[in-house]
Every structure is written in structure tokens, then in C-alpha cells.
Ligand SMILES: [Zn+2]
């Protein structure tokens with residue numbers, strides 16, 4: 457357990473040294489790309505690569521004839537991974553500088569705060585994502601930036617990180633900003649990033665995996681986000697439907 461309570465377990469080098477910064481950027485990029493390829497690859501293998509006829513019937517749209525689109529989704533996602541890796545190393549640098557609200561000792565906050573910090577991050581991220589996403593749908597921004605994500609009208613899970621670099625940067629900055637204000641243990645921070653990836657895959661899977669009773673509690677999933685890709689006028693949320701409800705942009 458002590459291992460998780462030591463700074464050097466997470467950041468073993470001085471990131472203020474430019475060479476270390478660049479090496480860390482390359483290493484984090486490698487991990488992000490591998491996580492993307494393995495994570496998305498697993499879901500793609502199960503749901504898109506020769507699914508059984510029974511499973512295919514449950515798909516929200518056609519799974520075939522998308523080779524060119526998938527190549528495009530993977531290319532943009534690799535570019536986004538470079539930017540996400542920059543966001544990751546920037547977060548580490550800020551931590552090293554003493555600017556963040558990371559805490560290392562499990563006894564510094566009550567244990568119940570560990571899951572609560574995840575919820576706080578997801579709520580704040582939802583507001584940030586909704587506001588920036590609606591802004592990116594302004595025609596002048598859309599045609600230069602957000603159009604990349606919407607090249608996939610019927611996305612495959614490979615579209616999870618398929619963003620224009622400017623959108624990638626907007627997304628990459630959310631965690632360094634949140635960690636300035638909301639305390640979190642690095643283990644929960646890593647857990648949050650994993651959940652974020654799984655949620656992105658689920659939203660672009662082309663299937664509805666979450667049961668109706670769960671969605672009725674205000675969670676977004678495949679069906680909700682596929683409507684966004686198809687019509688672009690509603691369902692701007694990330695994890696929850698509350699922002700879409702408040703601003704009247706929810707379509708069930
Ligand atoms: Zn999407």
C-alpha cells in the first residue's frame with residue numbers, strides 16, 4: 457500500500473528537465489496508444505468483428521462498409537493520443553511544482569472521499585464538456601474543428617478519440633484544470649481516466665449496453681450519443697443527461 461502513497465511511484469524523474477519531459481511525453485503517448493488499441497480492439501473484436509447474427513440484430517446501425525471511416529478514426533485518435541499524453545505530462549509537472557490538489561496519504565481524507573472524488577470529477581467534467589461541445593457546434597467552429605469527430609455519422613468504437621487537434625487539446629486540458637481545484641488521490645485519478653476511456657468506447661460502440669433502468673437514472677450511453685452523431689442538434693452530454701435536460705437539448 458505504501459507504494460501508492462509515494463510521489464516517486466508515479467513520477468520517478470524531474471519533469472522540469474526538458475529531456476525528461478520529452479521522454480515522459482513519449483512514454484505516456486505509448487501507454488495511451490496501447491490502452492486505446494487494446495481497449496477499443498477488445499470491444500471491436502466482440503461487437504464488430506464477425507458478431508453472431510443474434511448480436512448483430514441488436515446493433516444500432518450497420519456495422520459493415522466502414523473500412524475507410526475506421527482508418528480515419530484510428531489516424532485522428534493517434535494524433536489525439538499525442539495531445540492527451542502532453543496533458544498527462546503537464547499534469548505531472550504541475551503536481552511536481554506543488555500546484556495541484558493531489559494527496560498521497562490514504563488517511564488525509566476519509567475513505568468515502570475516494571469514490572466521491574470520482575463523482576465530483578465526472579460532474580465537473582460533464583459541465584466542461586457540455587459547454588465546450590455546444591460551443592464547438594457553432595458553425596464557424598464546427599467547420600474547422602468539431603467536423604472531424606462528426607466525420608463518423610455512424611461511429612465505430614475506434615472513433616472514441618477521433619478529434620481535431622484543437623478539440624483534442626480542449627479535452628486534454630480538463631483534467632489539469634480540475635486537479636487544480638478538486639482534491640483526488642492519484643490512484644482514483646488513474647481510475648477516472650480508465651472509466652473515461654470505457655465510457656467513450658461505450659458511447660461509440662453502436663450498441664446499447666446499459667439497461668433502461670440505469671439510463672433512466674440520467675446516464676448517457678450508446679443510443680443517446682449515436683443520436684448526437686446522426687442529427688448533431690441534441691444530446692451534447694458526456695456521462696449524464698442533466699446538462700441536456702437543463703438546457704432543453706435532450707432527445708430520448
Ligand atoms: Zn462522439
Ligand SMILES: [Zn+2]
Nearest residue numbers: 589593602684
Ligand atoms: Zn458533436
